[in-house]
Amino acid sequence: MTAMSTASTPVFGLRDYVHAIESVLERRPSNKVIIREISLATKQLCASDRWLEERFRVGNPDCYTRHLLHRDTNNRFVVLALVWMPGQMTPIHDHSCWGVMGLIQNTLEEICYERLDDGKRHDFAELDMSRGTDVSQGGVAYLLPPYEEIHRIGNTSNKPTISLHVYGRDLDEVNVFDPVTGKVNPMRIKYYSPECGKTPFVI
Numbered sequence: 492m493t494a495m496s497t498a499s500t501p502v503f504g505l506r507d508y509v510h511a512i513e514s515v516l517e518r519r520p521s522n523k524v525i526i527r528e529i530s531l532a533t534k535q536l537c538a539s540d541r542w543l544e545e546r547f548r549v550g551n552p553d554c555y556t557r558h559l560l561h562r563d564t565n566n567r568f569v570v571l572a573l574v575w576m577p578g579q580m581t582p583i584h585d586h587s588c589w590g591v592m593g594l595i596q597n598t599l600e601e602i603c604y605e606r607l608d609d610g611k612r613h614d615f616a617e618l619d620m621s622r623g624t625d626v627s628q629g630g631v632a633y634l635l636p637p638y639e640e641i642h643r644i645g646n647t648s649n650k651p652t653i654s655l656h657v658y659g660r661d662l663d664e665v666n667v668f669d670p671v672t673g674k675v676n677p678m679r680i681k682y683y684s685p686e687c688g689k690t691p692f693v694i
């Protein structure tokens with residue numbers, strides 16, 4: 492008799508995902524290959540949400556929350572779960588690293604920007620909106636410096652959203668862009684997790 496797939500079939504979980512990322516990075520491939528292969532693993536992880544603990548699903552009515560799920564011991568990457576209440580949105584920001592985003596629950600809107608100036612000034616940037624996309628459960632999006640890494644994302648739906656993010660560095664500071672004045676300001680960001688303190692901190 493052939494065994495049937497049942498509810499007891501092992502789910503590709505966070506530990507499997509971390510191992511998959513580690514095995515990609517150990518080969519030291521280009522950023523393009525990194526995001527392509529980690530996108531596949533991200534789709535696999537986001538196919539189910541059974542692996543995500545309740546404590547990492549906690550949102551906040553005042554701001555979206557950033558739960559740190561894993562920090563690589565060699566500082567090569569971090570994995571986060573972000574919880575977005577309806578209407579919550581980031582400012583326009585950059586990353587200075589590769590990144591992949593997957594949707595665990597519901598939908599996020601991503602608006603991407605292209606930098607039109609030469610990037611030589613640290614406090615000024617001229618931006619042009621290049622595209623807007625809705626990323627839904629099962630979909631992924633990526634960041635690929637230096638040209639594809641400025642965006643804003645947010646929950647424009649009327650239900651809570653949970654997204655998964657992996658970044659090629661410990662993302663503790665980003666640049667925030669004002670599209671009207673062109674001003675660029677560095678901003679510190681933190682995580683919201685029980686072990687990181689009770690105060691959620693937003694960019």
Ligand SMILES: [Fe+2]
Binds near residue numbers: 584586642644
């Ligand atoms: Fe971002």
